[in-house]
Amino acid sequence: MKRSVLFGILTTIVVLIGLLIVGPQRIALADENTGDEELAQKIRDNSSNAQNQITAFTLQTGEATFAGLGADENTEVEIGSVSKTFTTELLRQQVESGDIELETTVGDIIDVDGSAVADVTMVELANHTSGLPRLDKDNLGLFRTIFTENPYTGITQEDVFNAARNASLSGRGEVAYSNFGVALLGQLLAVNADSEYVDLVQENILEPAGMDSTYVGSETSVSEYAPRGLSADGRKTDAWGMDGYAPAGSIRSTAADMAKYAEFMLDNSEFGFGWFPEETGGLWHNGGTGGYSTMLIIDPEKNEAFFANGNTPQGVEDLTRALRQEGE
Template identity: 35%
Template sequence: MGKPPAVLRGAPIDANQLTTYLRDHVAPPSAGAVVRNGGVVVATDRVDETADFEVGSVSKAVTGLLYADALDRGEVATDTTLGELLPLAGAPAAEVRLADLAVHRSGLPRLPAAMHPWRRTFVMLRDGTNPYGDTLAELLEQVRTAKVGRPRPAYSNLGFMLLGHAVAAAAGTTYRDLVRTRITEPLDLDGFYVAERVEQLSGKAVEGRSRRGRPRDPWVGEGLGPAGGIRATVTSVARLLAAVLDGTAPGTRALDPVAPLAGKAVRIGAGWVTLEKRGREIAWHNGGTGGFRSWVGVDRAAGTGAVVLSARTRSVDRAGLELLGRTTG
C-alpha cells in the first residue's frame, strides 16, 4: 500500500460535505475527490476507497500525458507517423502523424468500419456485453482498411487507441506496461491499471450498471486500453491530479491547449480538453463505458482538481465541473 493522501486544509468542502454532495448529485455506487494545495479529500457512496472503477475516456487524458512524456524523452516527435511505429505499411493510416492524433485532427473515423461499431453497440445495449475485446493485432487488421479523411476536429476513439499503442511501441513495451512503469509505479497509484482480460481485474473491481440498474460486462481489451481501458480507485485518480498540478506527473504539457476542438471556446492539448468557466481555464476529460461514468478536471491557476466516478451510466459531467468550482472557491 502507498502512503495515504495528505489531509486537505482550508478547502471550501470537507469529507462529510463531499459525501453529501455525491449522494445528492451522483448515482451510486460512486466516489469523488477534491485536490487543493497538494492535499486530497476523498468520499465514497456504497463502496470503499479501494474499489476500482472503469474511467472510460479519461484514459485518453492519461495517454496524452504519456505522449507528451515520450516527446520530452525524445522517443517520438510531433511529425512521427503511425507507420514508423506500428505494422501498418501500405495502409492509409500509416501516414497519420502522432501530433494530429493527440488533438483529434487525424482524419480517422471514430471507429474503423471493419469493427462493425453499430452492430457491437446494439448488442451491448441489448445484452450488456463488452464491445471492445479486440487484441492489438485484431485492431491493426481492422485499421488497415480504414479510410482517412481530411484533417479537421473530429473525436476519434480509434485515434487514441493507435496513439497509445504507438507511444508504447516507441518505448519498446505494451500500453499496459507503459501505464504501470511511467504512471502507476512512479506516482505510487494503488489500484490504477489497464485490464486487457477479465482475469486481470482486481478483487476490488466494481460492477458497472446501466441507468436502469442492469449489470454490464467489464470493458476490457488490449486494443481499447489507450482510449478507454484504464481502471482506477478514486484515491489514485486524485493523486494523479495532484501530481499533474505540482508538475511531478510525466508529460504535464499535455494540458496546454494547442488546437481548437469545438469552435473558439473549447480547445485541446494532448487529450486534455480546455474551456473557460467564470473567467478560469479548466482542463478536463470525461468518460463513459457500458456501466460507468467519470469526470476529472483541474484549475491549474488555482491549484485545484476534482474527480467524480460512478458505476452507473448517468452523466457526471455537471457534478464534476460544479465540484471543481466549489473546491476552487
C-alpha cells in the same frame, strides 16, 4: 458530421430496443455517505435518481478531500476514456525523452505502405484530428451492450494495426473524437518503446505516481470479484477489459489513486494535447463504459483538481462541475 449523426441515431435505437427487450429495473441513489460529510452532502445534492454509487474528490492547496455515496475512495471503478489522458501523457514523455516526435507518422513506426493513414502524425491521433472514425468499423459491439456485454472483446493490437491499414480518412484536420485513433496511438507508442502498453502505463505513470490500486484492465486481468457497474436499466454489466483498445479506455482505478494521478499530472505534465478546455478555466476529460461514468477536471494555474465517478452510465459531468463551483 453525417457519420456522427448516424452513429447517434443507431446508439439511440439500440438502447431503446434493449429497454423493450429486458425492461427497466430501478436505480436508486445509495443511502450511505462516506468520507467527508460536507462533500458527501454536496454530492447528494447534485446527483440524479439515475445514479447509484458515487465516489469523488476535490484537490485544492495540495490537499485531497474524499467522499462518496455507497462507495469510498478505495472503491475500484472503471474510468473509461479518462484512460486516454494516460496515453497522451505517455506520448508527452516519449517526446520529452527524444524517443519520438509529435510529427512522427504512423508509417514511421509500423508498415502501412499505401494506406491513407501512413502520414497521420502522433499529435493528430492525440488531438482527434486524424480523420479516423470513432471506431475502426461499424460498431456491432453496440448490440452486445444491450445485454450488458463488453463490446471490445477479442480486439488485439494487430487487429488495431490491420484496421488502420484499411481505414479511410474523413475531415482530417477537424476535431472528431476517435477511440480508434487513441487506441492506435497507444499501441504505436508501445511498439516505439519495444514494450507493451500495460507495461508503459505501469512503469511511467502508475509507479512514479504511487498508484498501487490502479491497473490497465485487459480481457484477462480483471478479477471475477472486481466491482461491476450497472447498465442504464439497472442490470450488472460485464467489465470492459480491453486489449487492442486498452489505450482508449480500459484503466480501472480508485478515487484515492486518481487524486495521486492529478497530483502527478500537475507536477509533471504540460497538458499540451489530449485534454479539452474548460469554460471556467483548466482542462477536462470524461469517460463512460457500459456501467460507469467519470469526469476529471484539472486546473494547472490554480493547482487544483476535481473528480467524480458513478457506477451507472448517467453522466457525472454536471456533478463534478458543481463540486468545483461550490468549493471555490
